[in-house]
Amino acid sequence: MPRTEAQNIKLRELRREEILQAALNVFSRRGMVATKISDIAKEANLSHGLVYHYFQSKEEIFTLLVKRAAESSGQIIEKAHLQEGTALEKLKWMTEQILYSLSEGQQILLFLIMIQASTSDAVPEEVKRFLSSEEFKSPVHGLIPLISEGQQCNEIVQEDPLKLAISYYSFIQGFAINKLQWTQCPVPEAEIIMKIFK
Amino acid sequence: MPRTEAQNIKLRELRREEILQAALNVFSRRGMVATKISDIAKEANLSHGLVYHYFQSKEEIFTLLVKRAAESSGQIIEKAHLQEGTALEKLKWMTEQILYSLSEGQQILLFLIMIQASTSDAVPEEVKRFLSSEEFKSPVHGLIPLISEGQQCNEIVQEDPLKLAISYYSFIQGFAINKLQWTQCPVPEAEIIMKIFK
DNA sequence: GTCTATAGGCTGATAGAC
DNA sequence: GTCTATCAGCCTATAGAC
Numbered sequence: 001m002p003r004t005e006a007q008n009i010k011l012r013e014l015r016r017e018e019i020l021q022a023a024l025n026v027f028s029r030r031g032m033v034a035t036k037i038s039d040i041a042k043e044a045n046l047s048h049g050l051v052y053h054y055f056q057s058k059e060e061i062f063t064l065l066v067k068r069a070a071e072s073s074g075q076i077i078e079k080a081h082l083q084e085g086t087a088l089e090k091l092k093w094m095t096e097q098i099l100y101s102l103s104e105g106q107q108i109l110l111f112l113i114m115i116q117a118s119t120s121d122a123v124p125e126e127v128k129r130f131l132s133s134e135e136f137k138s139p140v141h142g143l144i145p146l147i148s149e150g151q152q153c154n155e156i157v158q159e160d161p162l163k164l165a166i167s168y169y170s171f172i173q174g175f176a177i178n179k180l181q182w183t184q185c186p187v188p189e190a191e192i193i194m195k196i197f198k
Numbered sequence: 199m200p201r202t203e204a205q206n207i208k209l210r211e212l213r214r215e216e217i218l219q220a221a222l223n224v225f226s227r228r229g230m231v232a233t234k235i236s237d238i239a240k241e242a243n244l245s246h247g248l249v250y251h252y253f254q255s256k257e258e259i260f261t262l263l264v265k266r267a268a269e270s271s272g273q274i275i276e277k278a279h280l281q282e283g284t285a286l287e288k289l290k291w292m293t294e295q296i297l298y299s300l301s302e303g304q305q306i307l308l309f310l311i312m313i314q315a316s317t318s319d320a321v322p323e324e325v326k327r328f329l330s331s332e333e334f335k336s337p338v339h340g341l342i343p344l345i346s347e348g349q350q351c352n353e354i355v356q357e358d359p360l361k362l363a364i365s366y367y368s369f370i371q372g373f374a375i376n377k378l379q380w381t382q383c384p385v386p387e388a389e390i391i392m393k394i395f396k
Numbered sequence: 397g398t399c400t401a402t403a404g405g406c407t408g409a410t411a412g413a414c
Numbered sequence: 415g416t417c418t419a420t421c422a423g424c425c426t427a428t429a430g431a432c
Contacts, residue, residue: 015415046417247429410422
């Protein structure tokens with residue numbers, strides 16, 4: 001009995017995910033340009049020709065991962081807004097979530113893809129367009145409303161919210177990089193970084 | 199009258215510097231692999247063939263720049279140690295120096311080369327060897343003595359010095375990246391980041 | 397010292413067998 | 415769906431003219 005159409009679509013989707021996951025692993029450590037299609041194929045245990053059966057090009061794969069990373073970083077800020085408690089409590093919750101997600105699993109790899117995408121000139125045009133489009137909201141700007149809210153009820157120091165947001169996000173990005181360089185580096189407590197708001 | 203030998207050496211050294219500077223400009227934005235020798239040549243206004251008259255390979259140029267960046271980041275920590283004042287004052291002085299140097303000139307480019315070198319697998323073997331050699335002392339470890347000193351006279355909070363050093367250095371690295379992404383981003387005051395030590 | 401021309405190798409992408 | 419073989423283009427590095 002042949003597989004139904006729905007099953008075929010599902011299988012195809014599964015295989016695409018396998019390839020995307022493999023690509024994420026190699027892209028995040030080697031960057032887009034230095035990664036060969038054959039590296040991705042090897043990581044996913046299939047032939048390089050097959051990668052092109054599922055994706056049109058290396059650039060398409062990279063672009064998909066960048067969009068996924070952007071979505072993921074947008075979601076955590078959204079979730080923080082929806083959290084119970086004061087603005088400062090929401091920020092602390094978010095910080096704990098991020099530090100935890102950076103210390104386990106592959107969330108950190110999405111983070112690094114995002115850093116690559118936004119710091120390198122050698123990325124597909126579509127990535128550049130996406131990052132400067134309305135569709136993409138930078139994490140720094142997503143943080144500002146939360147910080148301003150905290151300042152209004154005097155939970156957070158009266159500094160330029162933009163500078164605070166940049167400081168906060170710098171720490172997060174920098175920690176992701178540190179973690180990649182040195183996998184077993186200890187994870188600082190959320191309280192340490194929260195001090196910049198006090 | 200022909201140039202003396204000394205003048206020739208000097209001229210050669212100057213031209214090498216021009217090429218190194220051009221390479222730093224393009225490497226820092228595109229990464230080593232995505233940078234073509236012809237990109238460097240174009241940036242330095244000379245032919246790609248001539249680059250090979252002064253350097254053996256693209257990898258040699260990149261490796262030289264990594265070593266230069268490592269030296270530069272080591273120097274700032276050394277200078278901080280030699281500064282007058284308490285440990286906390288030394289740290290603040292260093293933070294101001296770094297934030298200033300990241301907001302002007304090309305110091306930031308060396309910083310970014312260092313980040314690339316230590317986060318990417320796609321770097322020359324010699325860079326990997328250098329970064330894991332005794333010769334190279336990571337900034338995080340350079341900071342620990344200063345932090346411990348501050349803790350002994352109770353200027354600095356009694357937290358794991360390693361976690362404090364990681365937090366501090368994460369912020370610095372992250373800010374360098376932010377600055378690259380968004381050149382006109384405002385520079386936070388040193389006081390903001392110094393709060394993590396309080 | 398500086399350039400242009402080119403060799404040689406690698407890789408992204410495709411074609412076609414199974 | 416999956417693989418292997420291959421094409422075409424690009425890039426590093428060299429050779430050789432000026």
